Amino acid sequence: MKFLCDAERCIECNGCVTACKNENEVPWGVNRRRVVTINDGVVGAEKSISVACMHCSDAPCMAVCPVDCFYRTDEGVVLHDKDLCIGCGYCFYACPFGAPQFPQAGAFGLRGKMDKCTFCAGGPEKDLSREEFQKYGSNRLAQGKLPACAEMCSTKALLGGDGDMIADIYRQRVLKRGKGSEVWGWGTAYGKPDQKPAAAAGAKS
């Protein structure tokens, strides 16, 4: 299971962030997903991408965890056991995406147990139980669903699901839309209208 974000389509609406927070009832101060924008305001060069845990095949968080609270499911989702987590923050330093989040509370910023994107797969509690929801959020995979962020994405910039499937979807999309005179914008993201050049020229005149 993987995420794939199409930077040509992402419009920085933060719908994925909102969907994630709503679906999993993520506490204040913790963002399992966020939208990163580069070249903000530069015409033609501004790109946004939605980032969360990438569920790495060779996850650095898993490697550095001193209490070995991480595991990978058969579907390739990296999850962790909050009952074991000691909130040390090693995974935060190891992760290249800043995925691990730590709820903070109190005047001294007391750091809680790590929280991160679960690919909406819950955790090692009984599936669809209250305990699982309280600790890890919604378990949509056990309901035959895919992550809320990807399914809610209005422009379908964010794809989530089986790696081969989303790669096929993205490949089909790229082949369909091709590459026009402008390498960014609506035409590149959504493809050109199916019009013959002659008809288009006639329509203009």
Place this chain on the structure above:
Amino acid sequence: MIAKLILAGAALAVTVGLSACGEREQVIVYKQGKYQGKPDAQPWQSDPSASLYTSSKWTQGDKTSWEAAIRARNQNQNEYSRVQ
């Protein structure tokens, strides 16, 4: 005799010098770790009828049918297959 010593010394120097030219592995090999926590259930083991507001149908405990349901749902993210 002196020539032999010089030759041996040179050979030793070359050997020691070249030993520093060895290629070292520069790719970090992460240890996978040994999960110490509670075992997790597989998503296809859950009861499909217990799911709220879902169109996915699979046979409880059957991985293949669950994967087929997920693949079908995955295609909802492909608007080219939805509009055509």
